[in-house]
Amino acid sequence: MTLKKQSIVVAGGGSTFTPGIVLMLLENLDKFPIRSLKFYDNDAKRQKQVADATEIIIKERAPEIEFKATTDPEEAFTDVDFVMAHIRVGKYAMREKDEKIPMKYGVIGQETCGPGGIAYGMRSIGGVLEILDYMEKYSPDAWMLNYSNPAAIVADATSRLRPNSKIINICDMPVGIEHRMAEVLGLKSRKEMVVRYYGLNHFGWWTDIRDKDGNDLMPQLIDWVKEHGYVTPSELEGTSDEEIEPSWAYTFGKAKEVQWLDPDTLPNTYLKYYFYPQDEAEHSDPEYTRANEVMDHREKNVFSECNRIANIKTAEDAKLVADDHASYIVDLARAIAYNTKERMLLIVPNHGAVENFDAEGMVEVPCIVGSQGPEPMTQGSIPRFQKGLMEQQVAVEKLVVEAWMEGSYQKLWQALTLSRIVPNARVAKQILDDLIEANKDFWPVLK
Ligand SMILES: NC(=O)c1ccc[n+]([C@@H]2O[C@H](COP(=O)([O-])OP(=O)(O)OC[C@H]3O[C@@H](n4cnc5c(N)ncnc54)[C@H](O)[C@@H]3O)[C@@H](O)[C@H]2O)c1
Numbered sequence: 001m002t003l004k005k006q007s008i009v010v011a012g013g014g015s016t017f018t019p020g021i022v023l024m025l026l027e028n029l030d031k032f033p034i035r036s037l038k039f040y041d042n043d044a045k046r047q048k049q050v051a052d053a054t055e056i057i058i059k060e061r062a063p064e065i066e067f068k069a070t071t072d073p074e075e076a077f078t079d080v081d082f083v084m085a086h087i088r089v090g091k092y093a094m095r096e097k098d099e100k101i102p103m104k105y106g107v108i109g110q111e112t113c114g115p116g117g118i119a120y121g122m123r124s125i126g127g128v129l130e131i132l133d134y135m136e137k138y139s140p141d142a143w144m145l146n147y148s149n150p151a152a153i154v155a156d157a158t159s160r161l162r163p164n165s166k167i168i169n170i171c172d173m174p175v176g177i178e179h180r181m182a183e184v185l186g187l188k189s190r191k192e193m194v195v196r197y198y199g200l201n202h203f204g205w206w207t208d209i210r211d212k213d214g215n216d217l218m219p220q221l222i223d224w225v226k227e228h229g230y231v232t233p234s235e236l237e238g239t240s241d242e243e244i245e246p247s248w249a250y251t252f253g254k255a256k257e258v259q260w261l262d263p264d265t266l267p268n269t270y271l272k273y274y275f276y277p278q279d280e281a282e283h284s285d286p287e288y289t290r291a292n293e294v295m296d297h298r299e300k301n302v303f304s305e306c307n308r309i310a311n312i313k314t315a316e317d318a319k320l321v322a323d324d325h326a327s328y329i330v331d332l333a334r335a336i337a338y339n340t341k342e343r344m345l346l347i348v349p350n351h352g353a354v355e356n357f358d359a360e361g362m363v364e365v366p367c368i369v370g371s372q373g374p375e376p377m378t379q380g381s382i383p384r385f386q387k388g389l390m391e392q393q394v395a396v397e398k399l400v401v402e403a404w405m406e407g408s409y410q411k412l413w414q415a416l417t418l419s420r421i422v423p424n425a426r427v428a429k430q431i432l433d434d435l436i437e438a439n440k441d442f443w444p445v446l447k
């Protein structure tokens with residue numbers, strides 16, 4: 001059967017993750033053929049560096065694909081089937097502030113959790129809605145597959161403000177962890193596992209993991225994780241060929257302490273910020289946070305490699321890589337384009353998938369994905385511990401969205417106060433007032 005050729009726009013063309021997605025798209029042309037690839041960004045200079053390298057990569061590996069990079073929404077969003085979005089409103093300069101401002105008050109600052117995530121959410125909602133609106137104006141039948149963070153807040157905002165839009169919010173953390181689980185189990189690929197999982201984004205638990213024959217893999221995994229977290233055997237032995245930065249190594253190790261809270265399940269790594277916020281604050285350097293690490297490593301590496309490719313005019317020895325992050329979004333696009341019915345974890349309206357949880361909460365659960373989009377799979381009732389945590393966290397996320405919609409200072413103060421990461425309402429207010437000052441070019445005015 002001949003597969004229909006697809007037209008893609010990557011929104012946030014200047015993202016450090018764009019080259020990985022391009023490479024993954026090129027590696028999958030037999031399963032997901034492409035006729036047109038476009039980049040869209042509101043920072044022409046940043047995007048051009050990635051685009052110049054991409055132009056060379058495409059010329060060498062798939063010259064039949066039409067490629068264009070633009071800052072013009074009409075040109076970008078006209079005649080597309082998929083928008084693959086990963087924008088960062090305020091870029092790393094604002095991520096650094098999200099992380100450092102809470103630290104002034106001894107509170108951990110994080111990209112997607114606690115006060116940092118709340119600040120980022122208040123910037124992202126408008127940017128993501130703008131892109132969604134461009135898509136619906138210029139290509140009303142297209143789907144938007146959105147990685148832009150903080151995915152939990154963005155997903156709640158898009159489901160409330162654009163309830164009929166074809167947007168699916170996604171996260172690569174579960175597939176990143178599943179990749180590690182597969183290594184612990186000695187499997188060739190994470191795709192050999194069938195999982196049950198529930199939670200909010202960056203706030204969830206695996207309840208069941210089996211191989212394709214139905215054999216239960218949980219006992220073996222739990223035995224490993226309670227001792228080593230998600231550090232892999234080869235990392236323990238020092239024989240791993242996957243490069244990992246110290247902060248991620250610490251996170252994967254810390255997961256064991258997170259797992260102890262519920263010995264029957266396996267947790268998402270991000271729960272460490274909610275269970276051990278003081279440990280995280282103590283472990284962080286307020287002068288050099290993850291944003292600094294990313295700017296010094298991933299951003300430098302990706303942009304210097306793109307610039308090198310553009311200078312030597314060949315990508316034959318390119319050192320850019322495609323990982324689970326890229327394979328996940330390409331698999332999702334393929335599932336929709338060709339009705340593959342792949343089982344994938346996605347962020348969707350609950351509507352009963354978690355039986356005893358808010359029907360309007362955006363939950364992360366396994367879904368069967370076909371040309372109509374995701375069909376969530378029911379995960380049953382959840383225990384009181386997880387339900388209590390999720391009720392509190394979903395209220396934080398919904399209050400942020402309401403604060404953005406209504407321009408409400410009070411609701412944002414409530415959101416910060418309700419976050420498990422913030423110790424009390426007074427500290428919440430101090431952090432909020434500093435965040436308002438730092439975000440005056442991005443947030444709606446709060447009254
Ligand atoms: N959901 C996930 O699991 C997951 C995983 C990895 C990265 N991410 C997210 O992907 C995004 C990109 O991450 P990164 O580290 O590569 O960031 P980055 O800063 O390198 O790239 C983001 C790009 O977005 C552009 N941008 C910002 N606002 C825009 C707007 N309004 N319209 C168009 N373009 C805009 C910037 O100019 C920049 O080029 C972030 O939101 C990050 O949190 C999500």
Ligand SMILES: O=P(O)(O)OC[C@H]1O[C@H](O[C@H]2[C@H](O)[C@@H](O)[C@@H](O)O[C@@H]2CO)[C@H](O)[C@@H](O)[C@@H]1O
Nearest residue numbers: 111149171172173175176177290294323324325
């Ligand atoms: O601090 P960063 O920018 O490196 O990462 C923050 C993101 O972390 C998760 O994505 C990881 C992923 O889990 C890992 O397997 C690998 O692919 O790197 C990704 C990005 O570094 C998380 O899911 C994202 O939401 C965060 O933005």
Ligand SMILES: [Mn+2]
Nearest residue numbers: 170171172173
């Ligand atoms: Mn994520």
